[in-house]
Amino acid sequence: MGPLDPGGGDPVPAVLDRLWATVEERRISGDAETSHSARLLARGTAKVAQKLGEEAVETVIEAMAGNRGALIGESADLLYHLIVVWVDAGIRPEQVWAELVRREGISGIAEKASRQNLSAAGVVKAGDTTKLP
Numbered sequence: 761m762g763p764l765d766p767g768g769g770d771p772v773p774a775v776l777d778r779l780w781a782t783v784e785e786r787r788i789s790g791d792a793e794t795s796h797s798a799r800l801l802a803r804g805t806a807k808v809a810q811k812l813g814e815e816a817v818e819t820v821i822e823a824m825a826g827n828r829g830a831l832i833g834e835s836a837d838l839l840y841h842l843i844v845v846w847v848d849a850g851i852r853p854e855q856v857w858a859e860l861v862r863r864e865g866i867s868g869i870a871e872k873a874s875r876q877n878l879s880a881a882g883v884v885k886a887g888d889t890t891k892l893p
Protein backbone atom coordinates (compact mmCIF):
# COMPACT_ATOMS: atom_id res chain seq x y z
CA MET A 761 0.00 0.00 0.00
CA GLY A 762 1.76 3.20 -1.18
CA PRO A 763 1.21 6.70 0.19
CA LEU A 764 -1.19 7.55 -2.63
CA ASP A 765 -3.23 4.38 -2.19
CA PRO A 766 -5.12 4.20 1.10
CA GLY A 767 -6.10 0.61 0.38
CA GLY A 768 -9.33 1.09 -1.49
CA GLY A 769 -7.60 1.89 -4.77
CA ASP A 770 -8.43 5.60 -4.56
CA PRO A 771 -5.77 8.33 -4.68
CA VAL A 772 -5.67 10.81 -1.81
CA PRO A 773 -4.55 14.45 -2.18
CA ALA A 774 -0.81 14.09 -2.79
CA VAL A 775 -0.18 17.49 -1.25
CA LEU A 776 -1.19 16.18 2.18
CA ASP A 777 1.23 13.25 1.91
CA ARG A 778 4.01 15.62 0.82
CA LEU A 779 3.20 18.03 3.65
CA TRP A 780 3.35 15.18 6.21
CA ALA A 781 6.73 14.06 4.80
CA THR A 782 8.07 17.63 5.05
CA VAL A 783 6.88 18.09 8.63
CA GLU A 784 8.26 14.65 9.60
CA GLU A 785 11.59 15.62 8.07
CA ARG A 786 11.52 18.86 10.09
CA ARG A 787 10.84 16.81 13.27
CA ILE A 788 13.89 14.68 12.59
CA SER A 789 16.38 17.29 11.43
CA GLY A 790 14.66 20.69 11.23
CA ASP A 791 16.11 23.87 12.67
CA ALA A 792 13.82 25.76 15.05
CA GLU A 793 15.46 29.01 13.87
CA THR A 794 14.21 28.56 10.30
CA SER A 795 11.39 26.01 10.44
CA HIS A 796 8.00 26.78 11.98
CA SER A 797 7.26 23.04 12.18
CA ALA A 798 10.50 22.27 14.02
CA ARG A 799 9.90 25.17 16.41
CA LEU A 800 6.31 24.13 17.14
CA LEU A 801 7.20 20.44 17.60
CA ALA A 802 10.00 21.41 19.98
CA ARG A 803 7.43 23.13 22.19
CA GLY A 804 5.75 19.79 22.94
CA THR A 805 2.46 17.98 22.54
CA ALA A 806 0.34 20.42 24.56
CA LYS A 807 1.41 23.40 22.41
CA VAL A 808 0.98 21.42 19.18
CA ALA A 809 -2.54 20.42 20.24
CA GLN A 810 -3.36 23.96 21.42
CA LYS A 811 -2.43 25.38 18.00
CA LEU A 812 -4.75 22.87 16.30
CA GLY A 813 -7.55 24.00 18.61
CA GLU A 814 -6.90 27.67 17.81
CA GLU A 815 -6.94 27.00 14.06
CA ALA A 816 -10.17 25.00 14.45
CA VAL A 817 -11.84 27.92 16.23
CA GLU A 818 -10.64 30.36 13.55
CA THR A 819 -12.06 28.03 10.91
CA VAL A 820 -15.41 27.89 12.72
CA ILE A 821 -15.51 31.71 12.95
CA GLU A 822 -14.98 32.13 9.19
CA ALA A 823 -17.53 29.39 8.41
CA MET A 824 -20.16 31.08 10.57
CA ALA A 825 -19.38 34.50 9.07
CA GLY A 826 -19.78 33.07 5.57
CA ASN A 827 -16.31 34.28 4.53
CA ARG A 828 -15.51 31.66 1.88
CA GLY A 829 -12.08 33.04 0.96
CA ALA A 830 -10.94 33.26 4.58
CA LEU A 831 -12.46 29.83 5.21
CA ILE A 832 -10.20 28.33 2.54
CA GLY A 833 -7.13 29.91 4.16
CA GLU A 834 -8.13 28.81 7.66
CA SER A 835 -8.87 25.32 6.34
CA ALA A 836 -5.31 25.11 4.99
CA ASP A 837 -3.96 26.31 8.38
CA LEU A 838 -6.14 23.70 10.09
CA LEU A 839 -4.91 20.84 7.87
CA TYR A 840 -1.27 21.89 8.34
CA HIS A 841 -1.66 21.97 12.13
CA LEU A 842 -3.53 18.63 12.09
CA ILE A 843 -0.56 17.14 10.24
CA VAL A 844 1.81 18.57 12.87
CA VAL A 845 -0.35 16.80 15.50
CA TRP A 846 -0.04 13.51 13.55
CA VAL A 847 3.75 13.89 13.29
CA ASP A 848 3.97 14.64 17.02
CA ALA A 849 1.84 11.55 17.78
CA GLY A 850 3.71 9.26 15.36
CA ILE A 851 0.68 8.81 13.10
CA ARG A 852 1.23 8.31 9.38
CA PRO A 853 -1.34 9.71 6.91
CA GLU A 854 -1.99 6.25 5.43
CA GLN A 855 -3.43 5.20 8.79
CA VAL A 856 -6.02 7.98 8.64
CA TRP A 857 -6.77 7.38 4.95
CA ALA A 858 -7.33 3.68 5.72
CA GLU A 859 -9.77 4.60 8.50
CA LEU A 860 -11.69 6.88 6.13
CA VAL A 861 -11.81 4.09 3.53
CA ARG A 862 -13.02 1.65 6.20
CA ARG A 863 -15.90 4.01 7.02
CA GLU A 864 -16.97 4.51 3.40
CA GLY A 865 -20.57 3.53 2.88
CA ILE A 866 -21.31 3.37 6.63
CA SER A 867 -23.95 5.96 7.47
CA GLY A 868 -23.02 8.00 10.53
CA ILE A 869 -26.58 7.65 11.78
CA ALA A 870 -26.56 3.84 11.46
CA GLU A 871 -23.08 3.66 13.04
CA LYS A 872 -24.20 5.75 16.04
CA ALA A 873 -27.33 3.63 16.48
CA SER A 874 -25.28 0.41 16.46
CA ARG A 875 -22.92 1.92 19.05
CA GLN A 876 -25.86 2.83 21.28
CA ASN A 877 -27.30 -0.69 20.91
CA LEU A 878 -23.94 -2.24 21.89
CA SER A 879 -23.69 0.20 24.80
CA ALA A 880 -27.19 -0.69 26.00
CA ALA A 881 -26.20 -4.36 25.82
CA GLY A 882 -23.10 -3.59 27.92
CA VAL A 883 -20.71 -4.59 25.12
CA VAL A 884 -18.96 -1.22 24.76
CA LYS A 885 -19.05 2.07 26.64
CA ALA A 886 -21.00 4.83 24.84
CA GLY A 887 -18.67 6.94 22.71
CA ASP A 888 -15.91 4.29 22.63
CA THR A 889 -15.59 3.17 19.01
CA THR A 890 -12.24 1.42 19.54
CA LYS A 891 -13.93 -1.92 20.16
CA LEU A 892 -16.14 -1.73 17.08
CA PRO A 893 -15.33 -4.06 14.17
Ligand SMILES: N=c1c2ncn([C@@H]3O[C@H](COP(=O)(O)OP(=O)(O)OP(=O)(O)O)[C@@H](O)[C@H]3O)c2ncn1[C@@H]1O[C@H](COP(=O)(O)O)[C@@H](O)[C@H]1O
Nearest residue numbers: 779782783786790794795796797798800811836837840841
Ligand atom coordinates in the same frame (compact mmCIF):
# COMPACT_ATOMS: atom_id res chain seq x y z
N1 LIG B 1 1.34 24.90 5.51
C1 LIG B 1 2.11 25.45 6.30
C2 LIG B 1 1.63 26.44 7.23
N2 LIG B 1 0.38 26.94 7.45
C3 LIG B 1 0.53 27.83 8.44
N3 LIG B 1 1.81 27.92 8.84
C4 LIG B 1 2.41 28.80 9.85
O1 LIG B 1 1.76 28.65 11.07
C5 LIG B 1 1.99 29.83 11.84
C6 LIG B 1 0.75 30.16 12.59
O2 LIG B 1 0.93 31.43 13.15
P1 LIG B 1 0.46 31.77 14.60
O3 LIG B 1 0.82 33.19 14.84
O4 LIG B 1 -0.96 31.37 14.77
O5 LIG B 1 1.32 30.78 15.51
P2 LIG B 1 2.73 30.95 16.13
O6 LIG B 1 3.68 31.67 15.22
O7 LIG B 1 3.15 29.57 16.54
O8 LIG B 1 2.44 31.89 17.36
P3 LIG B 1 2.12 31.59 18.91
O9 LIG B 1 0.84 30.82 18.98
O10 LIG B 1 3.28 30.82 19.46
O11 LIG B 1 2.02 32.96 19.49
C7 LIG B 1 2.45 30.92 10.87
O12 LIG B 1 3.82 31.18 11.08
C8 LIG B 1 2.20 30.29 9.52
O13 LIG B 1 3.16 30.70 8.55
C9 LIG B 1 2.52 27.05 8.10
N4 LIG B 1 3.85 26.74 8.13
C10 LIG B 1 4.31 25.81 7.25
N5 LIG B 1 3.48 25.17 6.35
C11 LIG B 1 4.02 24.12 5.44
O14 LIG B 1 5.06 23.44 6.11
C12 LIG B 1 6.23 23.45 5.30
C13 LIG B 1 7.44 23.48 6.21
O15 LIG B 1 7.47 24.71 6.89
P4 LIG B 1 8.65 25.01 7.92
O16 LIG B 1 8.55 24.00 8.99
O17 LIG B 1 8.42 26.42 8.43
O18 LIG B 1 9.93 24.90 7.16
C14 LIG B 1 6.09 24.68 4.42
O19 LIG B 1 6.84 24.55 3.24
C15 LIG B 1 4.59 24.68 4.13
O20 LIG B 1 4.33 23.75 3.08
